[in-house]
Amino acid sequence: MSYIALATTTLTSPDAEIVFSNIPTSVNGVALRDLVLVADFTTATSSTSYIFFNGNDANVTSVRMGGTGSGSGYSDTYTKIFISAGNQTTGQFATAQVFDFTATDKHKTALTRNGNAGTLTQASAGRWASTSAINVLHIKNESNTAFGTGSTFSLYGVA
Amino acid sequence: MTMRFIQRVELTSNQAAIELTSIPSTFTDLKLVYSLRSNRSDAPLDVLFIRFNGIDSGYSRRQLRGNGSSSTSDTGDTQQFNVYGLNANNSTANTFSNGELYIANYRSSNNKSVSIDDVFENNATEAWQGINAGLWSNSAAVSSIRLTMLFGNSFLSGSSATLYGITAGSSGGVVVS
Numbered sequence: 001m002s003y004i005a006l007a008t009t010t011l012t013s014p015d016a017e018i019v020f021s022n023i024p025t026s027v028n029g030v031a032l033r034d035l036v037l038v039a040d041f042t043t044a045t046s047s048t049s050y051i052f053f054n055g056n057d058a059n060v061t062s063v064r065m066g067g068t069g070s071g072s073g074y075s076d077t078y079t080k081i082f083i084s085a086g087n088q089t090t091g092q093f094a095t096a097q098v099f100d101f102t103a104t105d106k107h108k109t110a111l112t113r114n115g116n117a118g119t120l121t122q123a124s125a126g127r128w129a130s131t132s133a134i135n136v137l138h139i140k141n142e143s144n145t146a147f148g149t150g151s152t153f154s155l156y157g158v159a
Numbered sequence: 160m161t162m163r164f165i166q167r168v169e170l171t172s173n174q175a176a177i178e179l180t181s182i183p184s185t186f187t188d189l190k191l192v193y194s195l196r197s198n199r200s201d202a203p204l205d206v207l208f209i210r211f212n213g214i215d216s217g218y219s220r221r222q223l224r225g226n227g228s229s230s231t232s233d234t235g236d237t238q239q240f241n242v243y244g245l246n247a248n249n250s251t252a253n254t255f256s257n258g259e260l261y262i263a264n265y266r267s268s269n270n271k272s273v274s275i276d277d278v279f280e281n282n283a284t285e286a287w288q289g290i291n292a293g294l295w296s297n298s299a300a301v302s303s304i305r306l307t308m309l310f311g312n313s314f315l316s317g318s319s320a321t322l323y324g325i326t327a328g329s330s331g332g333v334v335v336s
Contacts (some may be wrong), residue, residue: 003161005328007335008187024331038188038327040263040272067223067232067290093263093272093292113274115292117219121232123290152264153335154187154327156161 003036008154014146018139020155025102025133032157035098035137039083042150047143050080051096053108053134062126068119081126083139084114092116097158101134108134162190162325169319173198177306177314179322184266184300186324191260191304193320199247199311203281206309209240209260211271213305217296220275224289240293244277245308248315251282255318265301270294 004027007020026032037051052060062081067073083094094114100106108128115121139153163186168177182189197205210218220235224243235241246256258277265271273293280286295301306320 003325004330005161005326006331007329007333008327009335019336021334021336022332024333027331038263038325042269065223067221067230069221069232069234071232073223073225073230073232093261093274095261095274113276113290115221115274115290117221117272117292117294119221121221121223121290121292150269152327155333155335156325156327157331 004157006155010152016146020137034158036156037096038154039094040152041092047141049084049141059129064124066122082124165322167321173313180303187327188325189262190323194255195318196255196315197247197311203250205245205247207242207245208307220293222291244279268298270296
């Protein structure tokens, strides 16, 4: 397994949606199998962030588990693929791995991890019920508030 | 290749700590993968300590862990990241814990966000898997990582830690907006 850097951005001004488009199925003759997104949020926003594909945020189911630092943790379901909880604060970090993104004979699944040492740690598994190959990856949050200046988003292909 | 090997420490004799030093400042993120066993002999579980740059302050983390029948969540130390997934020498023989530590933007002058996933394996009633969100509140680049433990005093022979560097960039014509 090898990682191939596809694109990266560091926000120089607030931005409410990050879009990675024109995602290829191969790079320099090497076929890509999965996508990995790494996000490092530098400033606070107040809303859950999620990823979706090809401009279509419907037909998604996910399960989530997390811990807030006390008690036994929580688990629930959702209709988006999380990459962060609400009440983000400086230092929130997220990864997402999307499997077999070029396949046209299966739904697309993703595993995500995210957390904020001051608030919670989470993991989720999601499925986009579409057999379309993914060529665009979007990052937004539910209230359409902007991600802060200095936040970084990097996309990798896994061969 | 975007993910490159940096260094590996594999013990051929027991050792009090494992340290990865002189980490180059040429990557974007770091990934540490470890396989460890402590010499603690009075219990199956030890606690792993992780420190950066030899500094014993500025750490915080939230953890969720489960053992197959229950789960619990807690917060961590301020002197290091303390992770509850370290096999001790009273656990199943020849069994080492596994873990992965990811540091995003380790060279940044911002505080460092850290993700730690770990498992303590044991062919008995006590075994755990955990996820952690951590923060090192320090503006310095991470130049070294030191692993020690709470209860035992050495990692056993066969324990290992491998460090990789990951570089963000662009290829394949992907557009980001």
